[in-house]
Amino acid sequence: MIDLIPSLPSTTAALDAESTRLQIISQNIANANTTHNVDGRPYQRQQVVFESVLQHAQGKDGSSTTLAVPQVSRIEKDTRPGTAAYQPGHPDADANGMVQFPNVNIYEEMADMIVASRTYDANVAAFKNGRSIAMQALSIGKHG
Amino acid sequence: MNTLSSIQALGAGLPTPLANKAEPQASTVSIPAAELRELNATTSAGSCGGASETSFSNLLGNLVEGVNAKQAAASQALAGLQSGQNVPLHQTMIAVEEANLSFQLMVEVRNRLLESYQELMRMQV
Amino acid sequence: MIDALFNDPGYLGAKRMLDATVARHEAIASNIANAETPHYQRLDLAPSFRQELERAVASKDPAQLRSLHTRIAVDPRAVSANRDGNTVNLEHELVEMSRNTLENAVQTQIVSASLAKLRMAITGKS
Numbered sequence: 001m002i003d004l005i006p007s008l009p010s011t012t013a014a015l016d017a018e019s020t021r022l023q024i025i026s027q028n029i030a031n032a033n034t035t036h037n038v039d040g041r042p043y044q045r046q047q048v049v050f051e052s053v054l055q056h057a058q059g060k061d062g063s064s065t066t067l068a069v070p071q072v073s074r075i076e077k078d079t080r081p082g083t084a085a086y087q088p089g090h091p092d093a094d095a096n097g098m099v100q101f102p103n104v105n106i107y108e109e110m111a112d113m114i115v116a117s118r119t120y121d122a123n124v125a126a127f128k129n130g131r132s133i134a135m136q137a138l139s140i141g142k143h144g
Numbered sequence: 145m146n147t148l149s150s151i152q153a154l155g156a157g158l159p160t161p162l163a164n165k166a167e168p169q170a171s172t173v174s175i176p177a178a179e180l181r182e183l184n185a186t187t188s189a190g191s192c193g194g195a196s197e198t199s200f201s202n203l204l205g206n207l208v209e210g211v212n213a214k215q216a217a218a219s220q221a222l223a224g225l226q227s228g229q230n231v232p233l234h235q236t237m238i239a240v241e242e243a244n245l246s247f248q249l250m251v252e253v254r255n256r257l258l259e260s261y262q263e264l265m266r267m268q269v
Numbered sequence: 270m271i272d273a274l275f276n277d278p279g280y281l282g283a284k285r286m287l288d289a290t291v292a293r294h295e296a297i298a299s300n301i302a303n304a305e306t307p308h309y310q311r312l313d314l315a316p317s318f319r320q321e322l323e324r325a326v327a328s329k330d331p332a333q334l335r336s337l338h339t340r341i342a343v344d345p346r347a348v349s350a351n352r353d354g355n356t357v358n359l360e361h362e363l364v365e366m367s368r369n370t371l372e373n374a375v376q377t378q379i380v381s382a383s384l385a386k387l388r389m390a391i392t393g394k395s
Contacts, residue, residue: 004233006232006291006292006295006298007294007299007302010302011298013302014301050305050306050307052306068303070303118359119305119359122359122363123301129294129298129366129367130298132370132374133373136234136373137232137233137377138233139377139381140381141241143385207270210272214271232291234287234288238284238384242384245274245387245388248388248391248392249391252391252392
């Protein structure tokens, strides 16, 4: 395929990765109060881990650039323990009336979500700038 | 190509009093036109006797070679762009435009030469 | 003779600057894409290349301008704000990207104007 917009692979990979991260954050927030999962235990918070894969691109004039393409290497479960609250009337209360809640901190998730959105927007801006550069190049020979 | 062969034919057949014209160094295009006007003037004023036809065809030969080189560079850039090698888009556009301009220069040179030649032939009756 | 047509130092300088802005956009986009990647070092035009470019443009020497080659390198002056060694500052990258895109537009205009001038000189029409 013709590669018209500079550095498109890194930008699209980053958009994918941030999009995944936002999904995981939404999932965490949605399950903040899920005390009873399919495996019987409370929901365990998940987080994404980024890594960058090096790709070599060979230029026609002999120059070679190494692109660092980001991607989600894995989605791991947060092993920190959740909070327990005393709610004896709760269906999932144990013998002492304590209910284990998921280890999801809403404020942490909101902060993460803001960072992820900002990074996502920044990558969209990078794509738009790349496209405008390509459009400028197309206008070089135009006359009349 | 019709244009190329007509230019080369003109270079070979036209008697020219131009002796060893140096290559124009300026970056504008008015110099080749001035040279041609000069050629026209000295030819119609009467030939100074068979001086180097070769320098003139050398000039034309260089022109044709230059245009060929530009066209080749443009084709290469386009091929590189389409085959997905990392040829930047702007370099391709610039190469194509330079090739177009070079070719148009050659066409204009051919037209002027033909006009001068025809005028010359009209005069020699 | 054809090469002499395109030897104007202003035109050659604009072409090299154009190359530089396109390469720089790739570097900045890569920085933005890797803003969250641990240990990533930000990229930019190599400082040595910047100096070469300035010297070549000031010298107005066509041979020097033709031989220039854009180089991207790890930015030696970038410092890391996080624990994980990532040296990307998102606001800084966004500002630099806007400036670079504008610079690209300017250099494209210069190149187009030079070509239009040549076209007018050769064909008499625009």
